[in-house]
Amino acid sequence: MTIRGKAYIVGVYEHPTRKADDRSLAQLHAEVARGALEDAGLTKDDVDGYFCAGDAPGLGGLSMADYMGLKLRHIDTTETGGSSYVIHVAHAAQAIAAGKCDVALVTLAGRPRAEGMATGTAPRSYGAAAPDVAFELPFGPTVVNQYAMAAMRHMHEFGTTSAQLAWIKVAASQHAQHNPHALLRDVVTVEDVLASPMIADPLRRLDCCVITDGGGAVVVARPEVAKRLPRPRVPVLGAGEAVKHQAGGRIDLTYTGAVWSGPAAFAEAGVRPADVKYVSIYDSFTITVLITLEDLGFCDKGRGGKLVADGNLIAGVGRLPFNTDGGGLCNNHPANRGGMTKVIEAVRQLRGEAHPRVQVKNCDVALAHGTGGSLATRHGSATLVMGRE
Amino acid sequence: MSVREERPIPAPPVNPETRPFWDAAAAGRLLLKRCAACTQPHHYPRVICPFCGSDRTEWTEATGRGTVYSYSVFRRAPIPYAIAYVTLAEGVTMMTNIVDCDVDAIRIGQPVRVVFKPTEGGPPVPMFTPA
Ligand SMILES: [Zn+2]
Numbered sequence: 001m002t003i004r005g006k007a008y009i010v011g012v013y014e015h016p017t018r019k020a021d022d023r024s025l026a027q028l029h030a031e032v033a034r035g036a037l038e039d040a041g042l043t044k045d046d047v048d049g050y051f052c053a054g055d056a057p058g059l060g061g062l063s064m065a066d067y068m069g070l071k072l073r074h075i076d077t078t079e080t081g082g083s084s085y086v087i088h089v090a091h092a093a094q095a096i097a098a099g100k101c102d103v104a105l106v107t108l109a110g111r112p113r114a115e116g117m118a119t120g121t122a123p124r125s126y127g128a129a130a131p132d133v134a135f136e137l138p139f140g141p142t143v144v145n146q147y148a149m150a151a152m153r154h155m156h157e158f159g160t161t162s163a164q165l166a167w168i169k170v171a172a173s174q175h176a177q178h179n180p181h182a183l184l185r186d187v188v189t190v191e192d193v194l195a196s197p198m199i200a201d202p203l204r205r206l207d208c209c210v211i212t213d214g215g216g217a218v219v220v221a222r223p224e225v226a227k228r229l230p231r232p233r234v235p236v237l238g239a240g241e242a243v244k245h246q247a248g249g250r251i252d253l254t255y256t257g258a259v260w261s262g263p264a265a266f267a268e269a270g271v272r273p274a275d276v277k278y279v280s281i282y283d284s285f286t287i288t289v290l291i292t293l294e295d296l297g298f299c300d301k302g303r304g305g306k307l308v309a310d311g312n313l314i315a316g317v318g319r320l321p322f323n324t325d326g327g328g329l330c331n332n333h334p335a336n337r338g339g340m341t342k343v344i345e346a347v348r349q350l351r352g353e354a355h356p357r358v359q360v361k362n363c364d365v366a367l368a369h370g371t372g373g374s375l376a377t378r379h380g381s382a383t384l385v386m387g388r389e
Numbered sequence: 390m391s392v393r394e395e396r397p398i399p400a401p402p403v404n405p406e407t408r409p410f411w412d413a414a415a416a417g418r419l420l421l422k423r424c425a426a427c428t429q430p431h432h433y434p435r436v437i438c439p440f441c442g443s444d445r446t447e448w449t450e451a452t453g454r455g456t457v458y459s460y461s462v463f464r465r466a467p468i469p470y471a472i473a474y475v476t477l478a479e480g481v482t483m484m485t486n487i488v489d490c491d492v493d494a495i496r497i498g499q500p501v502r503v504v505f506k507p508t509e510g511g512p513p514v515p516m517f518t519p520a
Contacts, residue, residue: 121465129404132433133401134402134403135401135483138398138400138508139486140396140463140466140486144463149460149461149472149474150459152460156498197465199464201460201461201462201464203461247439248429248432248439249432250482251482253458253474
């Protein structure tokens with residue numbers, strides 16, 4: 001069974017807040033749900049499928065269905081970190097294609113800023129029962145120093161430079177200047193990135209994404225529903241998902257699960273990387289983008305530094321415009337999970353509703369990719385290819 | 390930069406599956422699991438082989454020699470430290486710290502050997518120092 005043409009993204013919404021001191025977590029989920037349903041021209045009573053991940057409070061999907069008053073015949077709480085929401089859109093399309101629901105709602109929300117989380121810099125443990133914890137926690141693994149080790153190895157094997165990584169942040173900042181909701185709107189240069197404080201060699205402060213509160217939601221519907229709605233239709237063309245892990249100690253930090261999720265998504269969609277006009281690439285750190293673009297086949301392995309340099313990711317300048325909302329590096333990274341905003345900006349591009357200064361001309365095929373977890377050692381990879389009608 | 394102060398090291402949670410590893414660490418020995426069915430070593434240790442699914446896994450002592458696969462000095466920490474992946478002579482790669490050295494002189498490919506460092510109320514953990 002293919003999902004190609006079996007489901008449409010009919011509504012998207014990104015919460016405008018970046019710091020939610022005055023809102024509860026459940027409220028944020030409900031606000032983004034309402035926003036996406038309004039965007040679609042639907043109401044909560046149209047929803048019969050619901051998707052959320054580990055950021056949802058309490059009993060997750062059960063608590064949120066209770067809070068929002070949803071009447072569901074399908075629920076999916078697949079948890080693959082920040083890539084969850086890209087997978088959720090794919091699973092929603094699959095569920096719709098299988099007749100399990102007609103209108104699927106996906107929500108993400110969080111308030112790490114309001115809660116004062118040391119998101120990237122505190123050693124992270126998933127509890128004493130996690131099988132890897134005893135063999136890692138004593139050594140002080142944080143989000144940033146684990147991604148940094150992937151960057152260090154990439155530099156060693158392929159000669160990738162800090163200046164090349166910096167171009168990714170530069171491109172994001174060029175886009176963020178046009179986004180009034182972006183947390184960081186100042187344009188930065190390669191020199192600015194290289195002058196920012198070292199956090200974990202070789203990643204500097206400006207190689208790291210922002211920490212923000214807020215969230216987003218997506219509504220996916222079957223074609224019969226989509227065709228009676230007023231908004232531009234964005235068909236889901238193909239999807240792929242994969243988990244990459246440590247392979248029993250045969251660790252290789254130079255590639256991600258995108259080497260599997262990408263080809264699966266392209267095959268289902270019937271397109272090639274060269275057909276893609278716009279990419280939303282999860283940008284927890286600059287290195288995440290570089291390795292992902294290689295793994296998705298936008299260049300050969302090891303050539304990512306050259307691909308991202310010299311403004312090549314800047315809309316209107318380079319040949320591969322990415323993250324035109326400013327991405328996680330500048331705009332928004334709600335709940336420390338970037339997959340949702342990746343889908344939302346891709347939909348804006350396909351609808352022709354991105355900011356005019358960053359709108360990609362004739363954007364008929366777009367890709368969103370999520371990477372959730374620890375880069376190259378335990379992460380979910382999710383690739384989604386979307387089109388327009 | 391030479392790091393003189395010691396970073397407090399959290400104790401590893403020990404469970405019945407991994408207790409022999411930590412008992413050996415307390416005696417200054419680094420153990421790996423090797424599968425009698427497929428002969429492959431793995432890390433972190435499991436009862437069920439992650440390669441072939443056999444439960445015929447056995448503890449084996451590693452030489453404690455290896456090379457730095459990758460590393461990163463965490464400058465933001467109150468006491469900067471070097472996290473690393475070290476590839477052991479036996480072929481498996483493990484997360485660790487590089488210690489008792491100038492962290493600015495660490496290089497990928499550098500030969501290292503195991504040393505055991507005390508934790509806060511738990512068994513010592515295997516770290517590595519330039520060989
Ligand atoms: Zn085996």
